[in-house]
Amino acid sequence: MSKTTKILIAGFGGQGILFAGKALAYTGLKAGLEVSWLPSYGPEMRGGTANCSVTISDTPIGSPIVDKPDVLVAMNLPSLEKYYNETEKGGFVIYDSSLITKEDLRSDIVTAGIPATKMASDNELPGLANMIILGKVIKETNVLTLEQIKNSLAQMVPAKKIELLEKNIKAIELGYNF
16 A cells, blocks of 8 residues: 655744755655655745645655645644644644644544744754654654664755754654654
């Protein structure tokens, strides 16, 4: 049976939305899977909207557009409000509970809040809430493994920024173990 997972990561520009999506897509590619990565962002560099469609599949992908995600990652309230009801029945929604309070949850999806921004701050990992949430995504969806994501990050982080690799891996592990 074929397995396709459509993931939408959404938030403000500057939250690392596109990097998180790129990490997923690159990891899927390294694992020998079919992938698509489609970034989308508003005209503002930081503070505007940003989202990233990632599809990971063991069969060819027809379209890179994710309009009904199996997995929604919401890094801010406007993104959660915009895409929440578009999530597939039986899907998974992960949101940053440091920034979002969500009361009226759907019963036909699994919803999980993780205080990623607070965890990043508490662990001296500023700007890595995206990687904390990515760790949670890896844990909950089983679309890729923790080892696969760590290995691909080692190849994604440039040599001149090698100190960031350790921090990114620590952030992913925090989310994975949350």
